[in-house]
Amino acid sequence: MTQPAPGPTALITGATSGLGAEFARQLAEEGHHVVLVARDGDRLRAAAHELENNYSITAEVLSADLTDDAGVAAVVERLSDPARPVEILVNNAGIGLLRSFEENTVEEERRHLRLHVQTPLELCHAALQGMLARRSGRIINVASVAAFANRGTYSAAKAWQVTFSRWANLAYAGHGVKVTAVCPGFTHTEFHDRMGMDKSVAPRWLWLHADRVVREGLADNEHGRSVSIPTKRYKVVATVARMLPARLTSGPPKRPLQ
Template identity: 45%
Template sequence: MGTALVTGATAGIGLAFARELAVRGHDLVLVARTMPRLEEVAAELRSAHGVGVEVLVADLSFDVETRLVAQRLADSTRPVDLLVNNAGFGLGHGFLDGDLADEERALDVMVRAVMVLSHAAARAMRERGHGAIINVSSVSGFVVMSSYSAVKSFVTVFTEALANELRGTGVTATALCPGFTRTEFHDRAAMDMSRLPGPLWLDADRLVRDCLADVARGRVLSVPGPAYKATMALLKVTPRPLVRRVSGAIGAGRRTR
């Protein structure tokens, strides 16, 4: 089944990807910041599914560590057939209310690292004539919720541009654009999600399966869940001033508890 490399692989959507890919028989390269948790997840997947699992400790906010992951992706003797750029985090405050260093770290992890790793993977895959890249973006990239929306907007458009370059090579690029998903993501960012209606929450395992089905179909954008598919259709025809006003009201309600 080949080898998949997943960043941010020990929690949330990244862990759901790792588990689903192991179920499907993929060997794995798991990337995260802490070795104990990496080893725990690797042992779980090896035991449950009999797949090979490598671990790479890397903090993608540091360029030198990102480059080490890129070297692994470029290694032709151990080819990676699927890259899942998932690592990321939210900020539970507005752009002007937080530390600029946090904003810069967000750019490093969710913009620079996505570019560096996509570049390494796409070149290696193009040379072999097959492969797939999934960049985890967000529906928030189509609205206006502080700098996180800007970051995810970049990821989506970058992935679309990459997909254009890769057309006809046997390699695909897909931007996964989920909405609110039941993981620890919002708790880590100290966001108050208590008022969000139940139907708007996505299940991470289902989201991953739907995304992999879209990748198999060659889709460039993967938007899981009927509510968010409808939201995307509505956003296409909604005037931007209205998008800004509604986004601002929602964003204010989600910030620090």
């Protein structure tokens, strides 16, 4: 069997489904070797096999729980390996919490915060060491258009990703590193199904397809934009959300607290 040619490597978290799988596919199509990170080892291996067969690249698998210190440490170790540099980091892994803040357990909220804030921070820090030394690298943090609204701890966590990405892009662009927060709206993936969300709450025109979100996100990152909001409709949504009073972007009223 012919060995794939040497080329840049991209590491994608949450890579077995949804946006993560699409980032892996499009990057492989561009000729990048990939490191796929997720919890489910069987799905990782199946995804890696498909990418290698379809695009003649190498696909490593790294099974890790990114809400766990040991899992994060394993990914940090891979990002820090100077013999196998990672040119592109995609922080995509995420979860949602369907209930209100006061109805969730503190442990659920801690895991949510860890996955959306602390883990991307640690992985960005690890990846930047090699990228800055090489004066070349790209980081994509998959945030959400919810970052521009006021929807509990999910919005708060995604707002952190947007603020961090804006700052990091300014701080490191002159050193050859581009950092972008990709902010999709409702997107057809497994994300909402895992939450148990009724997808009919959003009208059909608001739903996006993963291939477009990823394509626009990669293009915006390549062009050095710190924030990528796919489609004109969601650019308008984000602009309006930033101008409205907080009480109008906080979602439907909750039941009275007892």
